[in-house]
Amino acid sequence: MGRPCSRAEIIADAIVHLLGLAFGIGACVTLVILIALNPDLPRGISLGLYSFGLLAMLACSALYNMTSHARLKAVFRRFDHAAIFVMIAGTYTPFSLILIGGLWGALLLGFVWTVALIGVFLKLRYPLRFDRLSVVAYLLLGWVILAALQPLVSNASLAALILLLTGGGLYSLGVIFHLWERLPYQNAIWHVFVLAAAACHYAAILVDVALA
Numbered sequence: 607m608g609r610p611c612s613r614a615e616i617i618a619d620a621i622v623h624l625l626g627l628a629f630g631i632g633a634c635v636t637l638v639i640l641i642a643l644n645p646d647l648p649r650g651i652s653l654g655l656y657s658f659g660l661l662a663m664l665a666c667s668a669l670y671n672m673t674s675h676a677r678l679k680a681v682f683r684r685f686d687h688a689a690i691f692v693m694i695a696g697t698y699t700p701f702s703l704i705l706i707g708g709l710w711g712a713l714l715l716g717f718v719w720t721v722a723l724i725g726v727f728l729k730l731r732y733p734l735r736f737d738r739l740s741v742v743a744y745l746l747l748g749w750v751i752l753a754a755l756q757p758l759v760s761n762a763s764l765a766a767l768i769l770l771l772t773g774g775g776l777y778s779l780g781v782i783f784h785l786w787e788r789l790p791y792q793n794a795i796w797h798v799f800v801l802a803a804a805a806c807h808y809a810a811i812l813v814d815v816a817l818a
Contacts, residue, residue: 659696
């Protein structure tokens with residue numbers, strides 16, 4: 607952050623992260639139970655990759671934002687920023703592999719994971735470069751789903767579409783607070799937007815993939 611945080615701001619952000627981890631763990635355990643009750647390999651793989659991406663993002667963000675030790679914080683920063691790419695690609699996986707399927711699904715899945723893995727490499731190898739560009743990359747990668755809008759609309763339920771677009775909107779709106787460093791409680795507000803968006807995408811995956 608561009609300014610020192612007050613103790614109250616640090617506590618507020620820590621509470622948001624702990625709630626996020628609790629949500630993530632509970633959400634992923636629910637997906638595991640659903641797969642165990644109705645085994646299906648492609649669906650299990652897609653939900654497994656999604657769960658990995660979600661928990662990686664939540665855990666790395668918590669480690670980075672709740673650590674005060676300078677050297678550890680620098681290490682966790684790399685993983686925090688890299689995990690965002692993994693989370694985006696993981697979220698795409700159930701929609702691409704299960705919901706859209708076919709050539710469109712394969713192309714979308716291949717493109718998103720290729721870009722995500724390049725992003726992970728750059729973030730781990732060059733952690734202090736491309737910060738502003740990374741925000742743009744996150745947003746563009748998140749909205750590349752629009753390229754497959756027609757097959758998505760054809761295969762997704764109305765509820766899932768609304769949840770998916772709402773989540774994308776919340777992520778995009780939250781970027782304003784991520785960049786607004788002088789705003790009190792800026793970090794906590796940004797992370798609330800992230801959790802709300804992640805919850806929307808989880809609900810969409812639950813409705814159209816896990817419970818389908």
